[in-house]
Amino acid sequence: MRTVVERDGGRCVWCGRPLGGLVPATTEHVVPRVKGGPSWLENEVAACRRCNGERGHRTVVEWLEECERRGWEPSREVLVRVLEQLQGAIAERGGQRRARPYLDGQLRRLRKRAA
Numbered sequence: 001m002r003t004v005v006e007r008d009g010g011r012c013v014w015c016g017r018p019l020g021g022l023v024p025a026t027t028e029h030v031v032p033r034v035k036g037g038p039s040w041l042e043n044e045v046a047a048c049r050r051c052n053g054e055r056g057h058r059t060v061v062e063w064l065e066e067c068e069r070r071g072w073e074p075s076r077e078v079l080v081r082v083l084e085q086l087q088g089a090i091a092e093r094g095g096q097r098r099a100r101p102y103l104d105g106q107l108r109r110l111r112k113r114a115a
């Protein structure tokens with residue numbers, strides 16, 4: 001878990017709060033298991049316990065938009081980077097057919113919103 005938290009800059013990707021102390025760090029699957037997301041490090045992001053628990057079944061983009069509505073500071077950059085790395089890992093290792101369309105769709109929407 002520490003690897004993921006450090007990679008993601010020590011902050012919750014959804015609300016931007018620094019992790020540790022009163023803001024317990026967790027990791028969660030960017031592409032949910034129910035959508036075929038693999039149990040790989042590349043499919044994990046650092047999130048605080050609150051955000052991890054509250055995301056529920058929302059997609060990456062849906063939850064990102066909800067976080068912004070709440071005035072939080074989700075890190076689109078980290079999310080794009082993690083999704084791109086996951087895409088690369090899948091291309092290298094193969095498989096993950098169920099996760100691919102979800103991943104591609106979310107990445108496309110994230111990039112479009114960034115432009």
Ligand SMILES: [Zn+2]
Nearest residue numbers: 012015048051
């Ligand atoms: Zn959070």
